[in-house]
Amino acid sequence: MSLIEQAAKRLEELRRAGATQRDDAPAEAPREPLPTPEALVRALEARREANDGVAGPAAAQTPPLRVAPAGEAPLLRPAREVAKAPARTTRHVDVDLERLKTLGFVTPDAPQTQLAEEFRVVKRPILRNVRGTDGASVPHGNLVMVTSAVAGEGKTFTAVNLAISMAMEYDNTVLLVDGDVAHPSLPRLFGVPESPGLLDLLTDERLDVADALVRTNIEKLTVLPAGTPHRRSTELLASEQMAALLSELSSRYPDRVIIFDSPPLLSTTEARVLASHMGQVLVVVAAQSTSHDKVTKALDTIERCEVVMTLLNKSSAANAGAYRY
Numbered sequence: 001m002s003l004i005e006q007a008a009k010r011l012e013e014l015r016r017a018g019a020t021q022r023d024d025a026p027a028e029a030p031r032e033p034l035p036t037p038e039a040l041v042r043a044l045e046a047r048r049e050a051n052d053g054v055a056g057p058a059a060a061q062t063p064p065l066r067v068a069p070a071g072e073a074p075l076l077r078p079a080r081e082v083a084k085a086p087a088r089t090t091r092h093v094d095v096d097l098e099r100l101k102t103l104g105f106v107t108p109d110a111p112q113t114q115l116a117e118e119f120r121v122v123k124r125p126i127l128r129n130v131r132g133t134d135g136a137s138v139p140h141g142n143l144v145m146v147t148s149a150v151a152g153e154g155k156t157f158t159a160v161n162l163a164i165s166m167a168m169e170y171d172n173t174v175l176l177v178d179g180d181v182a183h184p185s186l187p188r189l190f191g192v193p194e195s196p197g198l199l200d201l202l203t204d205e206r207l208d209v210a211d212a213l214v215r216t217n218i219e220k221l222t223v224l225p226a227g228t229p230h231r232r233s234t235e236l237l238a239s240e241q242m243a244a245l246l247s248e249l250s251s252r253y254p255d256r257v258i259i260f261d262s263p264p265l266l267s268t269t270e271a272r273v274l275a276s277h278m279g280q281v282l283v284v285v286a287a288q289s290t291s292h293d294k295v296t297k298a299l300d301t302i303e304r305c306e307v308v309m310t311l312l313n314k315s316s317a318a319n320a321g322a323y324r325y
Helices: 003-019 036-051 056-061 097-102 114-131 155-167 186-190 199-204 231-239 239-254 270-275 290-298
Strands: 091-093 143-148 173-178 214-218 222-225 257-262 280-286 307-312
Touching: 036 186, 114 155, 114 257, 114 280, 114 307, 143 155, 143 239, 143 270, 155 173, 155 222, 155 257, 155 280, 155 307, 173 186, 199 231, 199 239, 231 270, 239 257, 280 290, 290 307
Parallel strands: 091 214, 143 257, 143 280, 173 222, 173 257, 280 307
Antiparallel strands: 214 222
């Protein structure tokens, strides 16, 4: 029994003893008044604090801690959680524009070249679908995939030029995604770090989209690298996480166009999986190189996509509807 309980019991015994006294009992000599229970409790507490080496006032100021019941969130976070989280550092890369220009790409500082004019023509119907200016808007129209039937037809060249050309628009920002996860090209072209990136966002729930984005010195152009290679990349691209990520990317900024540089359609299944999420698909065809049969088979793999366009590349003649480099 604690000291407080003993004191309370003693007070109760004294109270009962006083209640049993007869009314006609002779008056006793006056005694000192008994301490009130509160005073007695304070005295006992002071004695215990003195024995423990704890100062009374300091202990009186410390509120009791309540322990959270089982299954309930902790009431007090550890100190490391209470501390302010460090601010996220946005990654940035300075793209070598002179090198891109030497390799034949569109650059913002050379807007009047023949190639720049050709991609102005290429991007216009895509942007109309994004903005819905030709009637009903295309669902997920700002998700644009650039692909080809086989490798070597210029899909990456087209995706990069299209992204830079669209970034030069006044009303749009552009996110260029390296969707060719098995053979990423953006690290080589832009000097973009390979990870974290797209696949890391699908496998690491601790990552935020902002952790994987890389800003560039090309105004309004941001890059999302392919990320860490994964042996089940096709399943990841077909997962619910991928659908949720694309929904977030497409809806977070309404003025953003998201361009995917994807694998060839006949070389891997990843491009077909990506195409199922896209609002628009641009298939690059190498002139006088890719057979009609391969192009037909490639288009058959994405026949369920609502908007599919083709672009003739590497043409030696500037015919109407032909775009070359």
